[in-house]
Amino acid sequence: xxxxxxxxxxNNIKMKPTRDGYGEGLVAAAEKNPDIIALGADxxxxxxxxWFRDRFPERFIGIGIAEQNQMGIAAGLSLAGKIxxxxxxxxFLAGRSWDQIRTTVCYANLNVxxxxxxxxxxxxxxxxxxxxxxxxxxxxxxxxxxxIVPADSIETRKAAMAAAEIYGPVYIRFGREKVPCITSExxxxxxxxxxxxxxxxxxxxxxxxxxxxxxxxxxxALAKEGISVMVINNHTVKPLDxxxxxxxxxxxxxxxxxxxxxxxxxxxxxxxxxxxQNCPVPAKMIGVxxxxxxxxxxxxxxxEFGLVSSNIAAAVKEVIKMKK
Amino acid sequence: MQRRMxxxxxxxxxxxxxxxxxxxxxxxxxxHPGGSLSAIDVMAVLYHNVMKHDPNNPGWPERDRxxxxxxxxxxxxxxxLADCGYxxxxxxxxxxxxxxxxxGHPCMRHTPGVExxxxxxxxxxxxxxxxxxxxxLDNKAYRVYxxxxxxxxxxxxxxxxxxxxxxxxxxxLCGIVDYNGLQxxxxxxxxxxxxxxKEKWEAFNWNVVETDGHDVLKLEEAFSRADSCKSKPTVxxxxxxxxxxxxxxxxxxSWHGAAPDKDQLASALAELGA
Ligand SMILES: Cc1ncc(C[n+]2csc(CCOP(=O)(O)OP(=O)(O)O)c2C)c(N)n1
Ligand SMILES: [Mg+2]
Numbered sequence: 185x186x187x188x189x190x191x192x193x194x195n196n197i198k199m200k201p202t203r204d205g206y207g208e209g210l211v212a213a214a215e216k217n218p219d220i221i222a223l224g225a226d227x228x229x230x231x232x233x234x235w236f237r238d239r240f241p242e243r244f245i246g247i248g249i250a251e252q253n254q255m256g257i258a259a260g261l262s263l264a265g266k267i268x269x270x271x272x273x274x275x276f277l278a279g280r281s282w283d284q285i286r287t288t289v290c291y292a293n294l295n296v297x298x299x300x301x302x303x304x305x306x307x308x309x310x311x312x313x314x315x316x317x318x319x320x321x322x323x324x325x326x327x328x329x330x331x332i333v334p335a336d337s338i339e340t341r342k343a344a345m346a347a348a349e350i351y352g353p354v355y356i357r358f359g360r361e362k363v364p365c366i367t368s369e370x371x372x373x374x375x376x377x378x379x380x381x382x383x384x385x386x387x388x389x390x391x392x393x394x395x396x397x398x399x400x401x402x403x404x405a406l407a408k409e410g411i412s413v414m415v416i417n418n419h420t421v422k423p424l425d426x427x428x429x430x431x432x433x434x435x436x437x438x439x440x441x442x443x444x445x446x447x448x449x450x451x452x453x454x455x456x457x458x459x460x461q462n463c464p465v466p467a468k469m470i471g472v473x474x475x476x477x478x479x480x481x482x483x484x485x486x487x488e489f490g491l492v493s494s495n496i497a498a499a500v501k502e503v504i505k506m507k508k
Numbered sequence: 509m510q511r512r513m514x515x516x517x518x519x520x521x522x523x524x525x526x527x528x529x530x531x532x533x534x535x536x537x538x539x540h541p542g543g544s545l546s547a548i549d550v551m552a553v554l555y556h557n558v559m560k561h562d563p564n565n566p567g568w569p570e571r572d573r574x575x576x577x578x579x580x581x582x583x584x585x586x587x588x589l590a591d592c593g594y595x596x597x598x599x600x601x602x603x604x605x606x607x608x609x610x611x612g613h614p615c616m617r618h619t620p621g622v623e624x625x626x627x628x629x630x631x632x633x634x635x636x637x638x639x640x641x642x643x644x645l646d647n648k649a650y651r652v653y654x655x656x657x658x659x660x661x662x663x664x665x666x667x668x669x670x671x672x673x674x675x676x677x678x679x680x681l682c683g684i685v686d687y688n689g690l691q692x693x694x695x696x697x698x699x700x701x702x703x704x705x706k707e708k709w710e711a712f713n714w715n716v717v718e719t720d721g722h723d724v725l726k727l728e729e730a731f732s733r734a735d736s737c738k739s740k741p742t743v744x745x746x747x748x749x750x751x752x753x754x755x756x757x758x759x760x761x762s763w764h765g766a767a768p769d770k771d772q773l774a775s776a777l778a779e780l781g782a
Contacts, residue, residue, distance in 0.1 A: 246699055276628060
């Protein structure tokens with residue numbers, strides 16, 4: 185298991201939206217590889233693809249409000265050797281064009297990259313229609329698809345760059361709001377390799393996205409009560425890093441998964457499906473519990489939907505009790 | 509509810525409704541003024557002078573139905589619904605806040621008078637066509653209206669629905685295109701051209717009426733032409749201005765999805781004489 189010391193002061197962290205990291209990563213990847221093309225769907229600035237468009241106008245293709253068509257166009261581009269990045273709000277990207285992703289992109293293992301913006305309840309006031317809470321489930325069940333849910337803006341940039349290097353479909357999930365930058369330039373990011381950001385012995389929290397930060401806060405609070413908790417940044421939901429996750433389960437004997445997504449079918453499901461077959465331990469899941477989102481302030485929603493550090497800490501205590 | 513307003517009354521009403529839209533967006537701190545202000549005249553004419561409906565009985569089976577396909581323009585719908593009495597005007601100030609019945613995009617389970625939930629563009633016309641088909645099956649006289657954005661017409665599903673409505677000769681269905689020429693990334697013709705528009709609808713076997721989408725009398729006349737056209741659905745291409753009524757919002761795509769701040773609200777309200 186790779187252990188990474190983040191050297192964090194949890195009370196003093198820079199904030200930045202993960203969508204910014206995606207926009208930067210796309211430009212950085214495109215600088216290295218002239219085959220990279222970005223497709224727009226009328227929300228170009230909102231998903232930070234305007235940075236690419238302004239830099240490489242001739243490699244930007246606007247499709248308008250037509251997500252299914254956008255996916256098909258990307259497929260055609262990839263058949264000619266291009267590396268298209270299709271970026272849209274996760275609900276429309278994964279949802280509206282799911283059949284195009286399944287039957288055209290994944291079945292043929294085409295080299296199409298998907299940038300899924302506005303992941304999670306923290307989208308806020310736009311409400312349920314715009315809060316992507318199911319994409320991890322419906323993407324990870326597709327053969328050939330890879331799924332990355334980076335923890336912060338810096339990691340999202342690295343993930344976008346890594347996606348460009350991998351052959352085949354990759355879905356990267358990122359969010360709208362500013363979130364704590366917990367990693368640094370030096371933090372090693374390797375596609376498919378989870379890493380431990382805090383060591384502990386009583387239980388392991390396996391998290392992705394902004395929930396890695398929430399888990400660190402929970403672990404810190406629990407430490408003050410004498411409970412020692414490991415935290416894993418499980419940024420690659422597919423393929424899972426089974427080795428690291430099994431080691432975490434073996435060392436601690438209890439697992440809590442945490443994600444800003446439906447608990448059904450998401451990152452936690454993926455982890456627990458694998459652990460149940462290889463190293464079954466008591467487990468609890470933190471996620472959205474089978475309900476649609478709502479309008480509201482992002483911070484209020486995270487609390488109302490049970491997605492903050494105190495919820496994680498409570499789940500850790502429960503799962504430790506279940507050990508006996 | 510007051511029915512059949514005069515031109516003067518309607519004009520005054522749409523001015524008040526614009527004020528109400530701007531105030532609720534200011535309170536919410538986010539939302540979509542541009543497409544709400546371009547569509548408000550259409551909605552005001554429909555709810556006040558065209559549709560049969562009963563705010564005290566939102567589920568009245570004989571009511572005419574209005575489907576807002578471009579769900580982001582719900583501040584306009586909420587303003588009209590509150591004005592008609594579907595819920596209290598006071599509710600408007602809680603738009604987009606946690607627990608409020610007024611969601612950022614329309615939700616039929618939360619809000620009386622909202623016929624269907626929306627927010628994912630391109631889906632409304634299919635729903636409206638299905639509803640119009642049901643009226644035919646049940647021999648009901650109600651009419652079905654569906655408001656779409658012009659950028660929204662880039663969605664393929666709109667044209668699948670258009671084909672369906674033409675095929676089944678749904679003359680109880682009336683589509684309205686809020687033809688304001690803008691979407692988020694800029695001009696519709698630059699992002700993905702939808703023209704020639706009239707000819708497209710005609711080719712899908714629709715009756716097409718073009719009119720000024722801010723002239724309440726012309727709109728009323730267009731709706732009555734739709735009503736009298738038999739064996740074809742009608743689409744009203746309503747020529748509008750995005751952000752209509754607030755000079756600094758007019759024809760400016762950056763007001764698609766941004767709420768006014770305090771000073772902007774004040775100058776907008778001053779322009780509207782409020
Ligand atoms: C399926 C889908 N794709 C993208 C969006 C994001 N979106 C919201 S409004 C909008 C632009 C709509 O333009 P138009 O239909 O012309 O509306 P209007 O100008 O009347 O505001 C877009 C792309 C969405 N809501 N649904
Ligand atoms: Mg428009």
